[in-house]
Amino acid sequence: xxxxVDNFSGVSGGMNGDSAQLGGAYAGSGDATDFTSGGSGVxxxxxxxxxxxxxxxLLAISHTNLDMSLDVLHTxxxxxxxxSYALKQGICFRYVDANNYAIxxxxxxxxxxxxxxxxxxxxxxxxAIGGVRTTIASSSLTFTYGPATAQTLRVVATTAGAVGVYRxxxxxASATDSVFATGGTLATGAKLGLYDENTxxxxxxxxYRN
Numbered sequence: 001x002x003x004x005v006d007n008f009s010g011v012s013g014g015m016n017g018d019s020a021q022l023g024g025a026y027a028g029s030g031d032a033t034d035f036t037s038g039g040s041g042v043x044x045x046x047x048x049x050x051x052x053x054x055x056x057x058l059l060a061i062s063h064t065n066l067d068m069s070l071d072v073l074h075t076x077x078x079x080x081x082x083x084s085y086a087l088k089q090g091i092c093f094r095y096v097d098a099n100n101y102a103i104x105x106x107x108x109x110x111x112x113x114x115x116x117x118x119x120x121x122x123x124x125x126x127x128a129i130g131g132v133r134t135t136i137a138s139s140s141l142t143f144t145y146g147p148a149t150a151q152t153l154r155v156v157a158t159t160a161g162a163v164g165v166y167r168x169x170x171x172x173a174s175a176t177d178s179v180f181a182t183g184g185t186l187a188t189g190a191k192l193g194l195y196d197e198n199t200x201x202x203x204x205x206x207x208y209r210n
Contacts, residue, residue, distance in 0.1 A: 002022070003022070003023060003061050003063065004020055004022055004023030004059055004061055004068075004192070005020065005021045005022040005023065006020035006021050006022070006023065006210075007021065007041070007209070007210050008037070008041040008042045008208065008209065008210075009021075011035075011036075011037040011042050012037055013033070013036060013037060014033040014034075014035070014036055015028065015034075015035035015036060015037070015042050015057050016028045016033075016034070016035070016057065020059055023059040023061055024059050024060055024061070025059075025060075026057045026058065026059060026193065027057070027058055027060070027191075028055060028056055028057040028058065029055055029056045029098075030046075030055045031046075034046055034055045034057075034196075035055070035057050035194070035196070035208075038205070038207070039075060039205075039207045039209075040207070040209050041071070041207055041208050041209035041210070042057075042194075042207070042208050043075070043205050043206065043207045043208070044196045044198075044205070044206050045203050045204070045205045045206070046198060047198055047200065047201050047202065047203050048198070048199065048200070048201055049197050049198050049199050050199070051197075051199050052133055052197075053197070054088060054103075054195055054196055054197030055195070055196050055197070056092050056095075056193060056194065056195055057193050057194045058092060058095060058191040058192060058193035058194075059191060059192060059193050060190065060191050061189075061190075061191065061192055062188060062189070062190055063093070063094070063188070063189050063192060064159050064187065064188050064189075065157065065158055065159055066093055066094070066155060066156065066157040066189075066192070067154070067155075067156050068091055068093065068154065068155050068192065069152055069153065069154040069155075069210070070090070070091055070152070070153050070154075070194065070208060070209075070210065071150045071151065071152050071153075071208065071209040071210045072089040072090070072106060072150070072151055072153060072206065072207070072208055072209075073148060073149055073150040073151065073206075073207050073209070074087070074108075074148070074149075074204055074205065074206055074207070075148060075204070075205040075206075075207055076204055076205065077204075078108075078200075078202055078204050079200075079202045079204075081202075082200050082202050082204075083199060083200045085107040085108065085121075085122060086108075086198060086199045086200035086202070087107065087108045087197070087198050087200070087204065087206065088105045088106070088107045088124075088195070088196065088197040088198075089105055089106055089153075089195070089196055089206050089208070090103055090104050090105025090106060090124075090153055090194075090195045091103065091104050091105070091153060091155045091192070091193075091194070091195060092191075092192060092193055092194065092195040093155055093157060093189055093192045094157065094180065094186040094187075094188070094189035094192075095189050095190060095191040095192060095193075096185070096186065096188075096189060096190055097190075098131075099128060099129075099130055099131040100128060100129055100130065100185055100186060101127075101128050101186070101189070102125070102126065102127045102128070102157075102163070102180070102186055102189075103124075103125075103126050103128075103195045104123070104124065104125050104126075104153065104155045104163070104165045104173075105123070105124055105126075105153075105195055105197075106121060106122075106123055106151060106153060106167065107121060107122045107123070107124060108121045108122075120140065120142050121140070121141055121142065121143065122138055122139065122140050122141070123138060123139045123141065123165050123167060123172045123173045124137070124138045124173070125137040125138070125163055125165055125173050125174075125175055127177065127179055127180075127186065129179060129185055129186075136163075136175045136177050137163075137165075137173040137174060137175035138173055139172040139173040141167070141172060150209065151167055151168060152166075152167065152168050152169070153165065153166070153167060154166040154167075154169075157180060158180075159180075159181060159182050159187065160176070160181055160182075161176045161177055161178055161179070161180040161181030161184065162174070162175075162176045162180070163175055163176075163177070163180060194208055196208075
């Protein structure tokens with residue numbers, strides 16, 4: 001059944017504490033103004049995040065089987081010197097606590113040609129157990145990821161331990177892991193929502209919609 005819906009139209013200023021159309025209020029990590037209203041959704045422009053220490057805005061929704069979609073984009077092209085896979089935008093799910101959760105994200109860029117809009121990107125599925133992050137699946141793909149080119153990410157997770165990540169309707173990364181299956185550490189999540197990370201100094205704005 002449907003447990004959360006939001007086009008972020010109800011966000012005013014900082015996102016933290018604002019309510020989704022369905023699913024309750026958001027609670028985040030980091031500064032209260034990390035995610036703010038802007039564009040056609042919510043945005044984040046912070047820079048120089050520590051690697052593996054991104055920012056979240058989560059809804060307190062208990063879930064097992066999951067089918068969640070989110071549109072992500074950049075509002076401008078990055079600098080030619082941007083770090084490899086420095087920008088990460090995606091979905092946090094099966095969140096139990098700050099040390100145990102899963103994220104699926106689209107990472108950009110690597111080997112870019114800014115003028116020609118040739119961007120090498122990658123989709124990752126990552127689990128965190130006891131504070132240790134492990135990539136359980138990834139897939140490389142080349143396409144124009146910005147400026148202002150929305151990409152639809154969809155995460156499907158089951159109680160059998162299977163997780164799949166889609167971009168614009170096509171499956172790009174999938175895995176089966178016992179931590180997601182019934183009885184596993186991440187069999188049931190207490191929260192789900194947005195994930196953002198920028199390890200570069202380029203203040204490119206990342207946007208989230210729908």
